[in-house]
Amino acid sequence: xxxxxxxxxxxxxxxxxxxxxxxxxxxxxxxxxxxxxxxxxxxxxxxxxxxxxxxxxxxxxxxxxxxxxxxxxxxxxxxxxxxxxxxxxxxxxxxxxxxxxxxxxxxxxxxxxxxxxxxxxxxxxxxxxxxxxxxxxxxxxxxxxxxxxxxxxxxxxxxxxxxxxxxxxxxxxxxxxxxxxxxxxxxxxxxxxxxxxxxxxxxxxxxxxxxxxxxxxxxxxxxxxxxxxxxxxxxxxxxxxxxxxxxxxxxxxxxxxxxxxxxxxxxxxxxxxxxxxxxxxxxxxxxxxxxxxxxxxxxxxxxxxxxxxx
Amino acid sequence: xxxxxxxxxxxxxxxxxxxxxxxxxxxxxxxxxxxxxxxxxxxxxxxxxxxxxxxxxxxxxxxxxxxxxxxxxxxxxxxxxxxxxxxxxxxxxxxxxxxxxxxxxxxxxxxxxxxxxxxxxxxxxxxxxxxxxxxxxxxxxxxxxxxxxxxxxxxxxxxxxxxxxxxxxxxxxxxxxxxxxxxxxxxxxxxxxxxxxxxxxxxxxxxxxxxxxxxxxxxxxxxxxxxxxxxxxxxxxxxxxxxxxxxxxxxxxxxxxxxxxxxxxxxxxxxxxxxxxxxxxxxxxxxx
Numbered sequence: 001x002x003x004x005x006x007x008x009x010x011x012x013x014x015x016x017x018x019x020x021x022x023x024x025x026x027x028x029x030x031x032x033x034x035x036x037x038x039x040x041x042x043x044x045x046x047x048x049x050x051x052x053x054x055x056x057x058x059x060x061x062x063x064x065x066x067x068x069x070x071x072x073x074x075x076x077x078x079x080x081x082x083x084x085x086x087x088x089x090x091x092x093x094x095x096x097x098x099x100x101x102x103x104x105x106x107x108x109x110x111x112x113x114x115x116x117x118x119x120x121x122x123x124x125x126x127x128x129x130x131x132x133x134x135x136x137x138x139x140x141x142x143x144x145x146x147x148x149x150x151x152x153x154x155x156x157x158x159x160x161x162x163x164x165x166x167x168x169x170x171x172x173x174x175x176x177x178x179x180x181x182x183x184x185x186x187x188x189x190x191x192x193x194x195x196x197x198x199x200x201x202x203x204x205x206x207x208x209x210x211x212x213x214x215x216x217x218x219x220x221x222x223x224x225x226x227x228x229x230x231x232x233x234x235x236x237x238x239x240x241x242x243x244x245x246x247x248x249x250x251x252x253x254x255x256x257x258x259x260x261x262x263x264x265x266x267x268x269x270x271x272x273x274x275x276x277x278x279x280x281x282x283x284x285x286x287x288x289x290x291x292x293x294x295x296x297x298x299x300x301x302x303x304x305x306x307x308x309x310x
Numbered sequence: 311x312x313x314x315x316x317x318x319x320x321x322x323x324x325x326x327x328x329x330x331x332x333x334x335x336x337x338x339x340x341x342x343x344x345x346x347x348x349x350x351x352x353x354x355x356x357x358x359x360x361x362x363x364x365x366x367x368x369x370x371x372x373x374x375x376x377x378x379x380x381x382x383x384x385x386x387x388x389x390x391x392x393x394x395x396x397x398x399x400x401x402x403x404x405x406x407x408x409x410x411x412x413x414x415x416x417x418x419x420x421x422x423x424x425x426x427x428x429x430x431x432x433x434x435x436x437x438x439x440x441x442x443x444x445x446x447x448x449x450x451x452x453x454x455x456x457x458x459x460x461x462x463x464x465x466x467x468x469x470x471x472x473x474x475x476x477x478x479x480x481x482x483x484x485x486x487x488x489x490x491x492x493x494x495x496x497x498x499x500x501x502x503x504x505x506x507x508x509x510x511x512x513x514x515x516x517x518x519x520x521x522x523x524x525x526x527x528x529x530x531x532x533x534x535x536x537x538x539x540x541x542x543x544x545x546x547x548x549x550x551x552x553x554x555x556x557x558x559x560x561x562x563x564x565x566x567x568x569x570x571x572x573x574x575x576x577x578x579x580x581x582x583x584x585x586x587x588x589x590x591x592x593x594x595x596x597x598x
Contacts, residue, residue, distance in 0.1 A: 011430075011433065014430065014433075015430070015433045015434050015437050016437075018430065018434045019434055019437060019438065022434070023446070026446070026447070026450055027450060029450075030450035030451050136575065136578060136579060136582070137575065139522070139574075139578055140522055140526075140571060140574035140575035140577075140578050141571055141574075141575075142526050142529055142530065142533075142567065142570050142571060142574070143530075144529075144530060144533045144546075144549070144567075145549070145563075145567035145568075145570060145571055148549075148553065148556060148563055148567065149567075151556065152556055152557075152560070155556075155557060156557075241436070241438075241439040242439070244439045244442065245439035245440070245441040245442065245530075248441055248442070248445070248534070249441075249530050249533070249534065252533075252534055253553075263442075263445055264445070264534060264536075266449070267445050267448060267449040267536065268535075270449055272449070272450075275445070275446055275449050278442075279438070279442060279443075279446050282438065282439070282442050283437050283438050286436075286437045286438065286439070287437045290436070290437065
């Protein structure tokens with residue numbers, strides 16, 4: 001068990017190191033960062049000065065070593081445009097994205113699992129069909145289109161304008177973008193909960209419990225739910241990537257002042273230090289989240305805990 | 311795998327028939343839609359900016375679906391956009407499928423170092439949502455159509471690699487592989503001539519399941535202004551141009567948006583149906 005957990009942690013660290021290395025080489029591959037930073041009509045001396053200031057005149061292995069050392073020590077570089085440390089710029093955006101992402105995940109999880117449970121318990125009914133149709137709809141709906149529809153409906157029908165507030169002070173403003181962002185995951189959760197719960201309900205032990213006279217609610221909550229929860233945890237891990245990607249688009253549609261908007265703006269202005277930090281931060285978050293999901297998996301499933309094979 | 315449900319006549323649900331009809335219509339529109347309009351998709355007309363769709367207003371105007379902010383005909387732009395979006399999605403998904411399946415086959419066949427290396431690459435790819443990778447790459451290099459295709463081709467290779475590796479591992483345990491080995495066939499022959507055709511259904515199903523995701527990725531990137539660049543166009547790009555005029559020119563966003571949604575919906579319905587028919591056990595629970 002301990003060995004298994006350690007193995008997972010080592011794998012996560014290797015994954016991160018590879019990402020960090022790839023980011024380094026990609027930036028070097030894309031041409032001379034000094035020339036890209038300097039104004040287009042800068043004389044060669046100025047570019048040379050930039051190069052020296054950024055440490056680009058040193059051999060590649062030395063640069064790589066300094067880069068990794070800097071990351072470990074928390075020196076992530078400075079934005080070209082504002083001159084402020086990138087982690088400061090990035091962290092200022094994190095609360096908005098966390099609020100949006102966690103609200104979206106909450107909506108998706110609660111509504112998705114409820115819908116899936118209802119569908120499984122009323123199998124082959126109209127309700128079941130409706131839930132399945134909804135999950136296909138949610139999967140195929142582009143979130144930018146759905147966001148636009150939400151804004152349009154809000155403006156034309158309810159006279160409310162979602163998006164463009166430029167602030168996160170008003171909690172009501174988070175619901176529209178969060179519902180947009182959570183839609184796709186909600187569909188996946190509903191679908192997964194349904195199939196996982198159906199599979200569990202058909203297992204022989206459920207029949208045995210019924211024969212022993214255990215009441216239905218207790219059978220569902222105490223016996224079926226923990227077994228059915230395992231694939232849902234996997235789904236949770238898988239949906240994180242979709243949420244991060246969706247946040248970039250959703251923030252853009254609703255003018256939500258989060259990390260996604262920062263990333264798009266940095267790409268448009270080629271603010272390399274900010275992009276580099278964002279990519280590494282996203283990779284770190286995702287790797288950590290996947291690690292947590294794996295550990296929750298061990299905790300949920302005693303079989304894995306004991307035997308040690310996944 | 312070997313057990314297939316009998317293709318009973320008339321068992322295709324109406325939703326799948328409808329989806330196939332829509333996909334056929336979409337492809338026809340992408341191929342020949344330009345002929346429905348007398349205009350070129352780049353042709354601007356300052357006098358006819360933001361014309362509402364004649365199809366809805368009933369006015370006598372050559373702009374059946376209206377014009378955009380530069381007076382370009384929306385109908386012909388949608389046809390060209392559909393064409394580009396379709397090409398990017400299909401080619402991108404194909405690149406993913408071929409590349410990922412080959413790596414998965416190698417990982418399953420060779421085990422050892424090759425497997426570790428490939429599965430580590432899978433982990434790395436899985437730790438970064440493709441849209442973030444795409445943003446990074448597009449920021450570093452000049453945006454070109456070829457680069458976009460390659461980027462989108464990397465969308466889901468890790469999914470194929472995982473799936474094909476697992477299928478190869480289980481195929482290896484089956485009698486026919488042992489028989490081929492005893493007969494002295496080379497590894498390449500065993501895996502390419504015998505294992506690959508046997509697990510092809512799995513790849514096909516995965517292809518139809520990931521095609522809608524690729525469609526959504528390209529349109530999302532283009533919507534963000536980072537995908538297909540002008541003067542070329544795509545459905546996502548048309549939407550992003552119409553976004554600022556949501557309230558006074560709804561046709562610019564609603565038509566392309568509805569096309570993307572219906573295409574992704576139809577392809578996923580067909581994919582679900584194919585999955586149920588071809589492979590009831592292996593793919594279940596694999597859909598992200």
